[in-house]
Amino acid sequence: MHVLILGGTTEARRLAELLHGTPGLRLTSSLAGRVAGPRLPPGETRVGGFGGTQGLAAWLREHGVDAVVDGTHPFAGEISFNAARAAAATHVPLLALRRPGWVPVAGDRWHEVGSLEEAARSLPALGRRVFLTTGRLGLAAFAGLTDPWFLVRSVDAPEPPHPPRMEVLLDRGPFTLDRERELLDHHRIDVLVTKDSGGAATAPKLTAAREAGLPVVVVRRPPVPAGVPVLPDPGEAARWVRAHLGRGSFPVID
Structure with a gap:
């Protein structure tokens, strides 16, 4: 099974660390390339854009991707919507990994x-x-x-x-x-x-x-594309990926 992680965040790197070495799993992390000297996650990596929705969809097909985890920055809105459209076009399951937003407390x-x-x-x-x-x-x-x-x-x-x-x-x-x-x-x-x-x-x-x-x-952060399931923690996202191994389909998140 081939999983593409759209990364660049601490959470995406942590997910790659949790999944690296899992039997039966090929892992590719993609970084936008906007930061010089990024901290590379374990496993295969690629740097640079895909060329919009159509380019990403073509990449998913060409590389036999079985699932995509969008672990990009909460404000990287364009790639998230490209990923949602590309995943829908290729019938590839998509999960958004998003750290929770900040909440004001007394005195703020x-x-x-x-x-x-x-x-x-x-x-x-x-x-x-x-x-x-x-x-x-x-x-x-x-x-x-x-x-x-x-x-x-x-x-x-x-x-x-x-x-x-x-x-x-x-x-x-x-x-x-x-x-x-x-x-x-x-x-x-x-x-x-x-x-x-x-x-x-x-x-x-x-x-x-x-x-x-x-x-x-x-x-305020932009919304996650409609219909895309969201998990807040790399550990939960790793369990979502591992639940697929041997089943042939990804679990549905309500």
Whole structure:
């Protein structure tokens, strides 16, 4: 049985680790190639896009894929919808592996928005020194803001367009609470902007912002394509795959 993992996240890499070496299972992890020097999972890997829905469907047929696990980032919406359409066209079972989103707690000052553009529009009323943790590919939404100063954290260096008043911090999680407290204090941050990526690796910034009483602009994640079953944990996804071995069909998830 051949399983394709659309990866690039900690959860997808963990799923590959759990499944690697399973008798009767061929495993291929696909990475988008947007990060230089990615952490490669065990097993076969491929890097780069498929060429949209039709390209992915052709790849599934050519390589005899029996199931696809979409373990991409919660905000990698295009590949998720391509995967849903390609899986439907090829009659290949598809599972979405999605870490749970963050949930506000007492003391949080969250401002939830639907897009990066809406986040940019909200900033002038919230602060002038911004800790921007939405990734290097979305900076164009903030490029027109000439008054605020931005601390931009990303794995790789961003390219234009981006805000004119900006300092870049190249770093990769997980991040500690003490480090996040230090960053907010040292750079005199008065507002945090983040996507609802979920997970523990980057969650300490939310705690640090809550402790400092700072407003947090949270971009809501896009929905999983309709009809695609979702599991939140790599262990559950691994059990879904293993349940198929020897059965000839994948279990249905309500």
